[in-house]
Amino acid sequence: MSLAHAIMTAVLDDELTGYELAKRFDTSLGFFWQASHQQIYRELKALSQKNYLTSRAISQQKRPDKTVYRLTPEGHEYLRAWVHESTKPRLAKDELFIKLYNLSEENVADLMEEVRERREHVQRNLSLYYRIRNKNYPNFSSLSTRMQGVALVLDAGIRDAESIIEWCDCTLERLCQVKGQ
Amino acid sequence: MSLAHAIMTAVLDDELTGYELAKRFDTSLGFFWQASHQQIYRELKALSQKNYLTSRAISQQKRPDKTVYRLTPEGHEYLRAWVHESTKPRLAKDELFIKLYNLSEENVADLMEEVRERREHVQRNLSLYYRIRNKNYPNFSSLSTRMQGVALVLDAGIRDAESIIEWCDCTLERLCQVKGQ
C-alpha cells in the first residue's frame, strides 16, 4: 500500500513520469523505498483511477511520448491524513548477512568480494547524497518546513551510508585474517 | 526465495520449531530479515518436501505438541553452494521517511512521537545485541570461523542501531524547533 504513498510524496512538488519515478526509486528515494518500473506504472494507473493523481500526455519528437503525473487536491488530502496514521516498522532484507552467517574458509574470499562491492555501492550513494545536500539543502535553518523534513531524511541516508562503510572496512580487515588462517 | 536460505541458516546449529524461528525473525535475525509465522510454516513444509530439512514431532503435556526442524546433508550442500551465487542488494522500506518528506507544522507533533517510538524500539534491539555479544561473542579472535561471521553481522546490527539512535536524537531537537515555530 505504501508504494502509493511514496509515489504521491514524490510528486508533491514535481510533475514526474513513471520513468523518472523509477530512476528516483533507484537512487535518492531508494534509501527508504524501492520499486520496479512495472510496479510504478501499475500504481500510477491505479492512483489516477482513484483520482489521487492526474496525468498529462506530452508528445516528443526525438524521444518516445511520455505522461507526467501530479497530485490532485484529493490526493493531497489523502496523503495529509495518512501521515497521522500508525507507522509500520522499517522492513529490511539483506542476503549478505545471511551469507556471513555461513562464513567458512571455503567461502571467505567470495564474501570479502561481496563486502567490497557493498562498500563501493554505498560509497556511490553517499557521494550522491552529499551532492544533493550541498546543492539543495546547504543550510538547514533557511529551508521551508517541508524541505527540512526532506533534509532530515537525507541526513539519515548519509549517517546510514557512513556507518555501513565503516563496518565494511572493519569487516574486510577481519575477513582478511580469517583468509590467512 | 531467500526466506528459505535464512531459515536453513538459522537451523545450522540448532534444531528449531516454526514458533521459535518466528520469534528469532522478530528479534535477532530481524535486523536483516523478517517473516511472519504463516510464511515460516509454509516454507518449512516446502523445504521438508525438497529434502533440505527433516522434521521430528515432539509431544508435550503442558504445551501444544511441536515439530522441530534440522538441516539435512542435502540442505547443507545447497546452502554452501548458494553462498557463492551473486547477492541481491539490500532491500529497505521505511514508511517513517515517507512521512518525514511530508513534514509540516500540522503534523510535526505526530512525527516527533513517531521518531521517539523508533528510538525506543531501536534502543531495545541495541540492548539485546549487547547482551548477545557479551554472552556469546565476547572475544572475536577466540571464536570459530562460522561464529566470527555471526559476530560480524551482530557488529553491523550494533553500528546500525547506534547510528539510528544518534539520528533520532538530532532529529528530535530539530523537530522541536519546527514545532516552536
Next chain:
DNA sequence: CCCAACTATGCAACAAATTGCATAATGAGT
C-alpha cells in the same frame, strides 16, 4: 557502421508477503 545504453511504457505469469481467521491449553496478573 555496429552495438550498447538510454528514454518511455506496459502486459502477463508467477512468487512472495500480508491479513484475517481458527484452534486450544497453560500461566500470570487484577
Next chain:
DNA sequence: ACTCATTATGCAATTTGTTGCATAGTTGGG
C-alpha cells in the same frame, strides 16, 4: 473468576513484488 499473553500450528484470500517479454527511436563510443 476473568482476561490477557504465551505456546504452537496452520488455511485461505488478497495484495504486493518479481521476472520475462515486447516495442521503438536516439545517442554515444569504439
